[in-house]
Amino acid sequence: MNEKGVGLAIQKSCIKREEIYITSKLWLQDYGYENAKKGIDTSLKNLNVDYIDLYLLHQPYFDTKGAWRALEEAVTEGKIKSIGISNHTIGFLEKFSI
DSSP, rough: HHHHHHHHHHHHHTGGEEEEOOOOEOOOGGGHHHHHHHHHHHHHHTOOOSOOEEEEEESOOHHHHHHHHHHHHHHTSEEEEEEOSSSHHHHHHHHHHO
């Protein structure tokens, strides 16, 4: 819930965007394909940047596969540079088979 503040700090810092590594995460309410697409765009808007270096699927709940698909598309579109997964068990990832 700090993306707007981080975006403002980036703007005020006068540091070039390419010199800052930004990580954010998809909120649980944004899991699923369509919701994730909206969530990514909201993060970009809140951060006031053209791309996010690392975007995380933070927890293994709800429609993770749909969210992953939206994140892959965002990589192709240049909105996200890398996708990360955190707090998922190995068993979940094996079933997920990304």
